[in-house]
Amino acid sequence: MKIKQITAANMTEALAQIKSELGDDAIIVSSSKNADGSICVSIAVDEKEEFYFDDDEKIESFSSAQIFAERHLRDCLEYHGVIDVVAEKILATARQISQELSQKDEKTVLEKTLAKLYAFSDMLDMRHPVKIFMGAPGSGKSTAIAKVATQAKLNKISSCIISTDNVRAGANKQLEAFAEILDVDFYFCKSKNELVQKVKECKNKYGLVLIDTPGINPFVEKEVKRVAEFCEAVSGEKILTMDAGRNTMEAVEIGEVFMDIGAQYLLPTRLDLTRRIGTVLSVAACCDMGYYAASVSASIANGLAQINEKSLAKLILCEE
Ligand SMILES: Nc1nc2c(ncn2[C@@H]2O[C@H](COP(=O)(O)OP(=O)(O)O)[C@@H](O)[C@H]2O)c(=O)[nH]1
Ligand SMILES: [Mg+2]
Structure with a gap:
C-alpha cells in the first residue's frame, strides 16, 4: 500500500x-x-x-x-x-x-x-433569529417555513415570514395563505435593500424571522446570483432545502453551489418518501453543512422532525 x-x-x-x-x-x-x-x-x-x-x-x-x-x-x-x-x-x-x-x-x-x-441545530434556536431558506424550485422551502412558524407558535415564540420570491407565479399567495391561517405576519420584499431594512425592523419585533427565497436552478449562474445577493446582504442562518430522494452525486454538486453562497445547514425534505438516505449523509458531509431539521410529511402541522445523532443512527441502521 x-x-x-x-x-x-x-x-x-x-x-x-x-x-x-x-x-x-x-x-x-x-x-x-x-x-x-x-x-x-x-x-x-x-x-x-x-x-x-x-x-x-x-x-x-x-x-x-x-x-x-x-x-x-x-x-x-x-x-x-x-x-x-x-x-x-x-x-x-x-x-x-x-x-x-x-x-x-x-x-x-x-x-x-x-x-x-455532523453538527445538529435546534430549529427554534433564537440565538440566530434570522433564518434564510434556499433551494431548487419545489424543494420544499415554503412548506418548511410554514412548518417552522407552526412549531414556533406551538412553543409560544413570535415569528414572521418574509418572502423574496417574485419569480414563480402564485408563490407568495401560497405562503401568504399559510401565514394568514397561522396568524403570523407576512411581508414581501422585492429588492435586496428592502429586505435589509425589513430584517432590521423584524429582528427587534419577533423571536424568529423566516425568509423565503426564489427557487433557483443551481446550474444557472444568473439565478444563483439572485439568491447570493440576498444572502450577502442579510446575516442569519442559511438553510438549504433538498429532496432527500435526489441522485446523490447530483445532490452533492447542488449542495456545493449553495455552500459557496453561504448555506450552513441542510433541511432534507420528503423523507417520508425516501428509504435510502445516502444523499442526506453525503451532502452534509461533503458540503460542511449541519442538519437543521427533516421534513417528513406534506402536513404542515407535524411535518418537521428534529434530526440528531440518535434519529440519524436509527435511519442508517434501518430500525423502525
Ligand atoms: N410528501 C412530502 N411532500 C412535501 C414535503 N415537503 C414539501 N412537500 C410538497 O412538495 C411540494 C413543493 O413544496 P414547496 O414548499 O412549495 O416548495 P418550494 O418551491 O421550495 O417552496 C408541495 O406540494 C409540498 O406539499 C415532505 O416532506 N413530504
Ligand atoms: Mg415556495
Missing part, C-alpha cells in the same frame, strides 16, 4: 480525479478542507496489482483488529448509497471511537461517530 494525496476544488472533482487516475480500487483514508476551500483527499493504493483477494476477505482482515463488527455498518452505508469518501470517513471514525472507548455496541459507536462528524 502507498498513500497518495489529491487536491481538488471540491469533492465532486476529487472523486472524478481519483477514479480516472487510480481506478475503483483506491481506498479513501481521509479528507480535509484546505484554508482556500479546496479539498485534500488521502488515498491508499495497492501497488501489487496482481495480488487479488475478494471483498469479503478484505473486510474480514480489516475488522478482526477492530472492536465493533464493522461489516454490518459498511453494508448499511452501501444500502443507503452513501458516496465512498463519506462512508470511509464514517467507518474510520467509528473504528477510532470504538477502540478509544472500548465500545462494541454498533448503535452507540455510530451515534458517537455521527455526533463527532
Whole structure:
C-alpha cells in the first residue's frame, strides 16, 4: 500500500480525479478542507496489482483488529448509497471511537461517530433569529417555513415570514395563505435593500424571522446570483432545502453551489418518501453543512422532525 494525496476544488472533482487516475480500487483514508476551500483527499493504493483477494476477505482482515463488527455498518452505508469518501470517513471514525472507548455496541459507536462528524441545530434556536431558506424550485422551502412558524407558535415564540420570491407565479399567495391561517405576519420584499431594512425592523419585533427565497436552478449562474445577493446582504442562518430522494452525486454538486453562497445547514425534505438516505449523509458531509431539521410529511402541522445523532443512527441502521 502507498498513500497518495489529491487536491481538488471540491469533492465532486476529487472523486472524478481519483477514479480516472487510480481506478475503483483506491481506498479513501481521509479528507480535509484546505484554508482556500479546496479539498485534500488521502488515498491508499495497492501497488501489487496482481495480488487479488475478494471483498469479503478484505473486510474480514480489516475488522478482526477492530472492536465493533464493522461489516454490518459498511453494508448499511452501501444500502443507503452513501458516496465512498463519506462512508470511509464514517467507518474510520467509528473504528477510532470504538477502540478509544472500548465500545462494541454498533448503535452507540455510530451515534458517537455521527455526533463527532455532523453538527445538529435546534430549529427554534433564537440565538440566530434570522433564518434564510434556499433551494431548487419545489424543494420544499415554503412548506418548511410554514412548518417552522407552526412549531414556533406551538412553543409560544413570535415569528414572521418574509418572502423574496417574485419569480414563480402564485408563490407568495401560497405562503401568504399559510401565514394568514397561522396568524403570523407576512411581508414581501422585492429588492435586496428592502429586505435589509425589513430584517432590521423584524429582528427587534419577533423571536424568529423566516425568509423565503426564489427557487433557483443551481446550474444557472444568473439565478444563483439572485439568491447570493440576498444572502450577502442579510446575516442569519442559511438553510438549504433538498429532496432527500435526489441522485446523490447530483445532490452533492447542488449542495456545493449553495455552500459557496453561504448555506450552513441542510433541511432534507420528503423523507417520508425516501428509504435510502445516502444523499442526506453525503451532502452534509461533503458540503460542511449541519442538519437543521427533516421534513417528513406534506402536513404542515407535524411535518418537521428534529434530526440528531440518535434519529440519524436509527435511519442508517434501518430500525423502525
Ligand atoms: N410528501 C412530502 N411532500 C412535501 C414535503 N415537503 C414539501 N412537500 C410538497 O412538495 C411540494 C413543493 O413544496 P414547496 O414548499 O412549495 O416548495 P418550494 O418551491 O421550495 O417552496 C408541495 O406540494 C409540498 O406539499 C415532505 O416532506 N413530504
Ligand atoms: Mg415556495
